[in-house]
Amino acid sequence: MSSVATNNKAFLCQGNEDSLISAMVSKAAKSGPPNPLLSSDDDEQVSDSEVHTPTLSQAGLTNSEDQIITDPYLTQFDLIVNVFLHIACCKTCMVALTPDSLGGHMKNNHKGFWREMDMQKAVCTLERLGVSAELPVVSAGEILPEIQGLQVYDGLVCSQCALVRLNRKSMLEHFSHHHKNLKPPVGFQACKAQRLTSGSGTSSSFFQITVSPTSAVATWETVVSTVQ
Secondary structure, three states: OOHHHHHHHHHHOOOOOOOOHHHHHHHHHOOOOOOOOOOOOOOOOOHHOOOOOEHHHHOOOOOOOOOOEEEEEHHOEEEEOOOOOOOOEEEEOOEOOOHHHHHHHHHHOOOOHHHHHHHHHHHHHHHHOOOOOOOEOOOOOOOEEEOOOOOOEEEEEEOOOOOOOOHHHHHHHHHHHOOOOOOOOOOEEEEEEEOOOOOOOHHHHEEEEOOOOOOOOOOOHHHHHOOO
């Protein structure tokens, strides 16, 4: 890309930084262990071949109640940002989005919003808030704290490989294909589960989570509902 094109994009994406949002993004970057989803001027430069999509366990995910921030422009279209994982979330569908997937998601699922949205402004806003170009990866069998902004499901855990399914029929189909020499148990362990996206692909696979028992309605959901 030419320097002129780069400068033009930087100009188009430049906006008036909200001091509170900037502070929260900075806090998310600094709290907990080093977060590979955020770049740092102090980090050693690596070649493209050495860059790997991080797993969620590497992302410094905590049970903190301030994972979510809102932006006045994004709020108009039911979009929020999880600053700890650097993902955008559709508040209606409760799935993760990247700057590249935003347009397709809005066009296919929220056509009214899609017609009204200045896509360039929305993408630039996501990039300004640190939303990553790629979704993080969940390692097989990983158990995570609840990811705020994503739907929580009732699920079942495979007794042999920790795979998560939402119902017994689906779990028995998995068992017959992958553990065919074993007799399935009478019952499977219940769990709470999430997934990054719907549809196909690895990012749509369910994974087990731990949910805080303190409230039936998550604090972040209450906060986001209040600001709209």
